[in-house]
Amino acid sequence: MPKPPHHITDKPATGKLGKMRYRFKGMGTLCELEFYVDSEQNGKTVAERVEADVLRLEQRYSRYRPDSLLSEINRVAAVSGEITVDEETAALFNYAETCYLQSDGLFDISSGLLRKAWRFDSGELPTQRLIDDLLRTVGWHKLEWQPPLLRFPLAGMEIDFGGVVKEYAADRAAVICRDLGVKHGFINLGGDLRIIGPHPDGSPWLVGIQHPREPDRHLIDLDLYRGGMASSGDYQRFIQIEGQRYSHIINPKTGWPVRYLASVSVIADFCTIAGSASTIAMLKEQDGPRWLAELGWPYVWMDADGRMEAGGD
Numbered sequence: 001m002p003k004p005p006h007h008i009t010d011k012p013a014t015g016k017l018g019k020m021r022y023r024f025k026g027m028g029t030l031c032e033l034e035f036y037v038d039s040e041q042n043g044k045t046v047a048e049r050v051e052a053d054v055l056r057l058e059q060r061y062s063r064y065r066p067d068s069l070l071s072e073i074n075r076v077a078a079v080s081g082e083i084t085v086d087e088e089t090a091a092l093f094n095y096a097e098t099c100y101l102q103s104d105g106l107f108d109i110s111s112g113l114l115r116k117a118w119r120f121d122s123g124e125l126p127t128q129r130l131i132d133d134l135l136r137t138v139g140w141h142k143l144e145w146q147p148p149l150l151r152f153p154l155a156g157m158e159i160d161f162g163g164v165v166k167e168y169a170a171d172r173a174a175v176i177c178r179d180l181g182v183k184h185g186f187i188n189l190g191g192d193l194r195i196i197g198p199h200p201d202g203s204p205w206l207v208g209i210q211h212p213r214e215p216d217r218h219l220i221d222l223d224l225y226r227g228g229m230a231s232s233g234d235y236q237r238f239i240q241i242e243g244q245r246y247s248h249i250i251n252p253k254t255g256w257p258v259r260y261l262a263s264v265s266v267i268a269d270f271c272t273i274a275g276s277a278s279t280i281a282m283l284k285e286q287d288g289p290r291w292l293a294e295l296g297w298p299y300v301w302m303d304a305d306g307r308m309e310a311g312g313d
Contacts, residue, residue, distance in 0.1 A: 033046075063161075080152050096161075112162065167270075170187050184196065191231055194270075233249075264281040264300070
């Protein structure tokens with residue numbers, strides 16, 4: 001289980017509200033919910049609702065579960081079929097399409113097939129022939145999306161929501177908490193973070209972003225009052241061959257991992273936006289820092305040579 005790239009400094013509870021911390025496993029990572037409530041029973045209800053929704057989304061969209069909706073979609077894709085999806089799934093596809101268009105095709109949920117070339121436990125580089133074979137069935141533009149109908153003209157394609165669903169789950173968790181009366185707290189799904197609200201006294205949550213080369217050190221500490229934060233980096237899954245690091249973040253146009261930026265963290269109104277923005281910046285390589293600056297959201301990046309910049313409003 002990968003170590004979350006963010007560390008949140010705790011603060012003693014004050015006032016009439018009591019602080020509750022709840023941890024569970026979901027989406028292949030450690031999930032943590034910390035919030036202030038007026039009673040232990042209410043806190044338990046909130047925590048159970050959040051966990052249930054995270055696990056619901058995992059069941060629907062995990063590519064590791066043969067009974068998931070995503071696996072059903074991919075079985076249809078494998079034989080050049082079509083499928084009508086529900087409203088929630090359609091919204092995720094619409095968001096993914098927007099990211100694809102705004103990233104000039106770099107954020108592509110059909111690129112998960114490239115993992116078949118990049119096996120990070122092998123210690124070997126894939127052949128260009130294997131990469132080229134997989135690239136023939138990669139590309140959002142190669143499928144037909146007419147909501148709610150998804151059609152795969154080319155057999156052998158595949159969809160992977162790995163860059164969207166965990167962040168979406170964090171945003172949903174914050175909404176669930178607020179709907180149940182929680183105004184202060186945060187949800188952390190393996191490093192994908194959404195603030196429910198600041199501490200009851202109005203003070204922020206102190207969030208430490210993990211250094212991409214020194215796991216026990218923070219790259220920077222940030223005060224967060226609201227919104228979501230997510231990070232992308234080359235340090236969670238990678239292989240190193242002849243001194244070169246090859247990460248799990250793969251350019252869907254070339255089939256090769258990114259090499260310029262070591263990590264990117266973005267703060268936005270929603271964790272879903274922060275997650276896709278950080279990934280797109282990684283995929284843009286040398287253009288990533290300029291793109292982040294133009295985007296306007298607060299950000300922190302470090303490149304492979306150790307240069308670092310923090311900016312945004």
